[in-house]
Amino acid sequence: MANLTENEIRILTQYRLGTEKDCPNLLIEGNHLLDSSRLQNVFEELSTKLNTSKVNVIGSMFVKRYAFLTALALYSMSVFNKALNTDLSNITLRLDPEDPLCLPSFHFQDLVIKDPSDDRHTWRDGVIRTLFKENVSRVIAAISAHTHVSRSVLWENVAIYIFWMYETLLDKEENSDVYEKLLQDFIYVVKEAPGALFGPFSTNPLTKYYHPKELEELTGQLIRKRSTCCLYYLMSDKQERCGTCPVQCIKENKKLGQAN
Template identity: 30%
Template structure:
C-alpha cells in the first residue's frame, strides 16, 4: 500500500495532461457507472456486459468483452504510465480504487476513468533500487490488481480468448509509450521512461501481472510495411473483433485479417 505520509496531489498542469487521457475525480451516483470491483461478481459483470452489448453494436458477449477491455486498458494505463514515467508520480489504479464508466454515443465510448482517491506517491530519490520498488507497487496495482482480474473474469464469463484480451492490453501499452510518452517527454527523463517501458516487456517481470509469464512480451514484435500500410506497423497476432461491431465492417490498422486477404489476393 502507498504510505500515508507519501501522498500528494497532482499539480494543475499534470491534471490537465492526465485528464486528456480520461482521469477524473470520482463522484457518487454517476449514471452508467459501476465500481470496478463489482465487475468481479459474475452476476453484476454479466448484467453490465449485456447492457453495453447493444450500445456497442456487438453481436455477442465475447465481442463485447474484447472491446470493453480495450477501453478499460487505455483509461487505466494511459494516466498511470504517463504519470509514472513523465512526472515520477504514482496513481493507484487498483480495481478497488477505480470506477468503470460505460456511456456510449453512436457506438463511440464517452467514458472516463474516475479514481476514488487521486492522490499520488512521489519518487524523488536518485536511488535506482528504490524506484524499482516504487514502480513495482504502481504497476502491480494496475495489472495484477486490476487488468489481470478482469481478463480472467471476462474469459470465464464469455469464453473470449485470454490471448485476445491480453493483446488488446499490450497494444495499448505499446501505443501509450511509443506515441504519447516517448514522443512528448523531456529529454532528461527519456532514459527512465525507456527503462520503464523495457521493464514492462521483460520476460522476467511476471510478478506485475500475478501470472507465471509476462502476457505482453509475446506480442512485442518488429514493425513492418505491409500491403495495406504506408508506414511500418506492428501487425497483431489476434483479431480484437472490432469489425464485428461496425457496419460496414471496419478493421483496425494492425488487424491480421485484411492483411491475410490482401496477401492471398497477391498470390493468385
C-alpha cells in the same frame, strides 16, 4: 504522499481520468467487474452502442476500453513520477451513454499519489504489481470466464495501448534525460518486468505481443500486426477488420501475391 497538480490532472484527463464530481451516467465500481451478474448488466448496457449482442465481442471491446487505465497509470508513473492507486476498490468507471465510442472515464476515490523513494526500481515494481496483478489480470480473468474470449486476445487488447502510449511519447520527446527514462520504463514494462508482477505468470505476458513494425505495402505505413483477432469485425455490417488484424493482413498479402 502527494497530490497531482492541476496541470497534471488536466493532462491525465486525455487518458480518461475522470474529474466530474457528479456522475449521473452509468457507474461501475471496480470490484463489480469481478462479479459475473454485474458484468452481464454492464454488457447489456453496451450491446446497443456496440451494435452486437454477442458477449464475446462486447467483452473484447470492453477490455480495449478498459486498457486506457493502463495508459493513464503508466503515463503518470513515467512522466510525472507519481503512482496512482489503481486498486480495484479505489476505482469507479463512468460510462456516458451519449458517447458513441463508449469510452469510460476512471474516477479515483483517493487521488493521493505515491512518489518514488530513493529506490525507484522497487517503487516502479509496486506500481506495476497493483495495476496488473491486483487489477487488470483479475478483470481479464473474470471477463474471459464470463465470455469465453481467450485471455490472449484480452491481454493483447491491453498491450497495444501500452505500446501506443510509450511510442507516442518517445516520438515527441526532445529532452534526452526524459527520453531515456521513458525508454527504460517502456522496456521494463513490456520486456524485463517479471511475470509475477502481472499475475499468475512465469514470464511477462506483454512481451510476446511486442513485434517489430512492418511496412504495409498497400498503404506504405509501418504497422505492428496483432497476434490475435480482437473480434471487432463482428460489430461491422460489412465485417471490416482492423488494419492490424492478423486475418486482414493475411488477406491483403494474398491479394498482393495475386496481383504480382
